[in-house]
Amino acid sequence: xxxxxxxxxxxxxxxxxxxxxxxxRVRPRWGGAVLAVLLAAAAVLAWAADDPxxxxxxxxxxxxxxxxxxxxxxxxxxxxxAADPAAVGVxxxxxxxxxxxxxxxxxxxxxxAVAAALLAGSAEGLAVVLAVKGLGRFAELRAPAAAERFIVxxxxxxxxxxxxxxxxxxxxx
Numbered sequence: 001x002x003x004x005x006x007x008x009x010x011x012x013x014x015x016x017x018x019x020x021x022x023x024x025r026v027r028p029r030w031g032g033a034v035l036a037v038l039l040a041a042a043a044v045l046a047w048a049a050d051d052p053x054x055x056x057x058x059x060x061x062x063x064x065x066x067x068x069x070x071x072x073x074x075x076x077x078x079x080x081x082a083a084d085p086a087a088v089g090v091x092x093x094x095x096x097x098x099x100x101x102x103x104x105x106x107x108x109x110x111x112x113a114v115a116a117a118l119l120a121g122s123a124e125g126l127a128v129v130l131a132v133k134g135l136g137r138f139a140e141l142r143a144p145a146a147a148e149r150f151i152v153x154x155x156x157x158x159x160x161x162x163x164x165x166x167x168x169x170x171x172x173x
Contacts, residue, residue, distance in 0.1 A: 001049040002056045002171055008042035009063035009167065016071030020104075032078030035071045039163055046170035061168045065115045068164035072111045072157050073104055079156035080149060106133065107157045114161040119168075130154070 012035050019031040110133055117125030133154060134141075141147045 001045050002051075002060065005042050005046045005049070005167060005171060006056055006060050006063055008038055008045070009060065009067045009164070012038050012042070012164075013063060013066035013070045016067065016074055019074040020070065029078065029081065032074040032076075035075055036078075039067070039071070039160075039167065042167045043163070043170065046167045049171060052172060057168075057171065060171050061119065064164045064168035065112070065119070068111045068115045068161040069108055071164070072160040073107060075160045076107055076153050076156040080152055083148070083152045106136075107153065110154070111157055111161040114158050115165050118162060118165045130158070 015031070015035055015038070019035075110129060113129040114126060117123075117129060134150075137146075137150055141150055
């Protein structure tokens with residue numbers, strides 16, 4: 001089962017990279033949902049595994065970090081679209097492209113740092129990552145739509161990274 005988990009994590013990483021390469025504007029709305037379903041399948045397989053990953057543990061860990069970093073963008077976008085008040089007729093929602101520019105690259109770095117902190121078992125590292133992100137965007141968070149986009153995007157991105165790393169931790173045994 002460890003091989004199946006490794007393959008699923010690799011597919012998630014490749015799928016996330018492919019979806020991101022297509023761009024946010026042309027990305028299928030269901031892309032992030034497919035990645036989430038694949039991650040859930042990987043988690044179930046890891047949880048049901050009778051034996052620890054053994055020799056595959058390093059590969060699974062690397063694949064989990066890649067899945068966290070590369071697959072998080074489409075998933076965060078999916079969550080932001082679902083939370084967008086503009087979808088129900090409120091103007092200036094968090095999907096406004098002029099709000100919080102550069103968030104995709106910040107998200108990539110954030111997910112990498114969250115994954116590293118979790119794998120290192122450092123709660124302090126996780127707190128520092130989130131604090132630095134909040135302080136870096138503090139001046140831009142005065143607008144309600146920006147604050148909402150920041151909170152939703154940060155939580156979606158961080159939870160995605162934690163879930164990916166959690167699959168690797170499940171296989172540690």
